[in-house]
Amino acid sequence: MQIVNFIINNILTQASITIALIAMLGLILQKKSFGQVISGTLKTLLGFQVLSAGSSVIVQSLIYFGEIFTEGFNMQGIIPSIEAINGQAMNDLGLGRDIALTFLAIFIFNILIARFTQWKYIFLTGQAILWMATMTTVFGYVAGLRGAALILVGGFIGAVFAVAMPAIAQPIIRRVTGSDDIALGHFCTIGYMFEALVAYLTGERGENKHSIEDIQLPKSFEFLQDTYLSVMVVMVPLFVVTALFAGEEFGTALSGSQNYIMYAFMQSIQFVVGVYILLAGVRLLLSEIVPAFRGIAMKLVPDAKPALDCPVFFPYSPNAVILGFITTTIGTILAMFILPTFGLAMILPGMLTNFFAGGTAGIFGNEVGGRRGAIIGGIAHGFFITLLPALLVGIFTQMGFVNATATDVDTVTAALLYAWILSPILKHF
Amino acid sequence: MFNFFKKKTTKDTKEEKLHNLSSAERSAVEEKINNLNNHPEADSPKEQYHYHEQLGLLYLQLDELEEAIDHFERSLAAELKMGDSYKKLLHLYHKKCQESAAVGNDDQIDYYMNKLDELRNLGKKLTFK
Known part of the structure; x- marks a missing residue:
């Protein structure tokens, strides 16, 4: 009995062990060799630890940014980063094990829904499922769910999104x-459907519809292909300008003997380093789990439609991607200044989301409403994807998250479902 | 508004028709392949792209999927360009995944899934071409 208790209390409570065991299960089900099972399990364990290390680096940098932003602008400045939310939830809030199990539950429910209904979609973007598992776990926890209920409800809601989206x-x-x-x-x-709707209402139709693909756009946004470079391009000026507004006296109190602007610069680089480490951890973590489960999914749902990550569709409408990025960025900047006047937090533009989500939304806007639809729809999309995360800031802050909010709007919508519908219902019981 | 209930495009039907070739049509396609194979491969990346893309499309008509995939991949290796090679590869990788799943071949599923992942990275590069 002592051994069982030891296993339950000291081993199974460790998130890294739980997620490694999930990978092991997937590899065994795939009938991999003993060596492959061991190496895959250990790599997953390692991936979780790398993710944790990245999270610590990000949090340190966010704490510094929060302090200088509050001093400089007398308000809370929030960085939209689903990576930071995931890292903090996994480590600092102790929800890692539940997130790992919810992640597995989303996979299983997704396969079941696709197998037994007419919606044959199998969601194959592993990283996005991890973000969804993070949000359903965090907000399920806030709603009062614990243990199996937390995991099963999160898994089911996540899977419904994985099929419905x-x-x-x-x-x-x-x-x-x-x-x-x-x-x-x-x-x-x-967000894409929101842009499509706005593009439909405001865009060109019939013979007047002109695709953005008919004109030549500058290709100077090539740097956006590089995830870390594009984060750096925003973070460096954001930290440095904020440090300037916070002033030398305050800045030096934090930087010690180092010049306060140089310190702000290095802190912004630290943030990028944190994202780099965290995403390397996520890749390592998912590299064994995702192939195992997508193999199982394809076998159990023979006529499955694989749902692939957005860049696969970029070449179909490259100009719309660039236009979508530009217009979404304009929308996020407008929202950054407008939302605080309504008492919401200031959400700073997130370059990664603006590129991937904005670019894909641009394809939708252009397809439905041509050039005009893509431009107006893109700006509206930028505003929309800033507004939704702003609504979550209060809950995140209450839970102890440091100066960050979620990005991907479907995960935010799932969180709002918990906060606005599930939580009030559960409070009656 | 977005044709939610539209199930199949005319293009799908056209592709199905292409794969049911009569023996005369089949011979004609094979002859075109022979003609192309008898020509030396061009030097410039642009010509190489078209050469392999054409071969890929012809093999696709014969339902020789592996050959078609090979030529589409070689065409994109010669020149990174959005066209039939990229579009067809997206569907062929998926088709091969389904075929592998039907016979329970995990390694092949994994192989073609990884190919789909590669298209994700290629997609980003192609956007800025």
């Missing part, structure tokens, strides 16, 4: 690609 995007994806066998698997789909 590709399904609602498919009519437009079908028009873009000209076929029906591949779907979009990116948890920003509600």
Whole structure:
């Protein structure tokens, strides 16, 4: 009995062990060799520890940024980073084990829904499922769910999103690609449909509809291909300018003997380093789990439509991607200044989301409403994807998250479902 | 508004028709392949791209998927360009995944899934071409 208690209390409570065991299960089900099972399990364990290390680096940098932003602008400045939310939830809030199990539950429910209903979508973007598992776990926890209920409800809601989002995007994806066998698997789909709706209402129609692909756009945004460079391009000026507003006296109190602007610069680089380490950890973590489970999914759902990550669709409409990035960025900047006047936190623009979500939204806007639709829809999309995370800031702050909010709007919508619908219902019981 | 209930495109039907070739049509396609194979491969990346893309499309008509994939991949290796090679590869990788799943071949599923992952990275590069 002592041994069982030891295993339950000291081993199974460790998130890294739980997630490594999930990987082991997937590898065993795939009938991999003993060596492959061991190496895959250990790599997953290692991936979780790398993710934790990245999270610590990000949090340190965010604490510094929070202090100088409050001093400089007398308000809370929030960095939209789903990576930071995931890292903090996994480590600092002790929800790592529940997130890992919810992640597995989303996979299983997704397969079950695809197997037994007419919606044959299998969501294959592992990283996005991890972000969804993070949000359903965090907000399920806030709603009062614990243990198996927390995991099963999170898994089911996450899986419904994993099937529903590709399904609602498919009519437009079908028009873009000209076929029906591949779907979009990116948890920003509600934003894409919002842009499509605005583009439909305000855009060009019929003979007056002109695609953005008919004109030549500058290709100077090539740097955006590099995830870390694009984060750096925003973070460096953000930290340095904020440090200037906070002033030398305050800045030096934090930087010690180092020049306060140089310190701010190095802190911004630290943030990028944190994202780099965290995402390297996520890749290592998912590199064994995702192939195992997608193999199982493809076998159990023979006529599955794989829902793939958004860059697969970029070449179908490259100008719309660039236009979507520009217009979404304009929308996020407008929202950054407008939302605080309504008592909401100031959400700083997130370059990664603006590129990937903005670019894909641009394809939707252009397809539905041509150039004009893509421009107006893109700005509205930028505003929309800033507004939704702003609504979550209060809950995140209450839970102890440091100066960060979630990004991908489908995960934010799932969180709002918990906060606005599930939580009030549960409070009656 | 977005044709939610539209199930199949005309293109799908056209592709199905292409794969049911009569023996005369099949011979004609094979002859075109022979003609292309008898020509030396061009030097410039642009010509190499078209050469392999054409071969890929012809093999696709014959339903020789592995050959088609090989030529589409070689065409994209010669020149990174958005066109039939990229579009067809996206669907062919998926088709091969389904075929592998049907016979329970995990390694092949993994192989073609990884190929789909590679298209994700290629997609980003192609956007800025």
